[in-house]
Amino acid sequence: MNPLLAGLAGRCPNCGEGALFRGFLTVADRCEACNYDLSRADSGDGPAVFVMLIGGFIVAFAALFTEIAYRPPVWVHLVVFLPLTVV
Numbered sequence: 001m002n003p004l005l006a007g008l009a010g011r012c013p014n015c016g017e018g019a020l021f022r023g024f025l026t027v028a029d030r031c032e033a034c035n036y037d038l039s040r041a042d043s044g045d046g047p048a049v050f051v052m053l054i055g056g057f058i059v060a061f062a063a064l065f066t067e068i069a070y071r072p073p074v075w076v077h078l079v080v081f082l083p084l085t086v087v
Contacts, residue, residue: 012036025051059084 003013012018018031020038025047029039063081066072 012038056085 001013001016006013006016007020009016010020012020012031012033014031014036015034017033018036019028022028027038027041027043030037059081062084063077066080067077
């Protein structure tokens with residue numbers, strides 16, 4: 001099994017069977033199929049920062065587009081984009 005293809009599929013790079021992640025951005029400690037140690041592949045805060053940058057770019061672009069195209073009052077930005085930023 002190609003480890004790159006297994007990783008893209010979210011599977012264990014050793015056997016290609018077990019799940020690589022136990023949560024949205026959390027790498028599993030061990031593969032449930034082959035008991036391969038996945039804890040040494042800890043990525044730190046990289047995935048969280050990557051998701052925050054993408055989400056922030058989308059919300060900021062939408063707020064800027066809305067401001068330029070429609071010129072809404074400030075309360076509209078607070079009601080719409082503040083919850084989107086939190087999510």
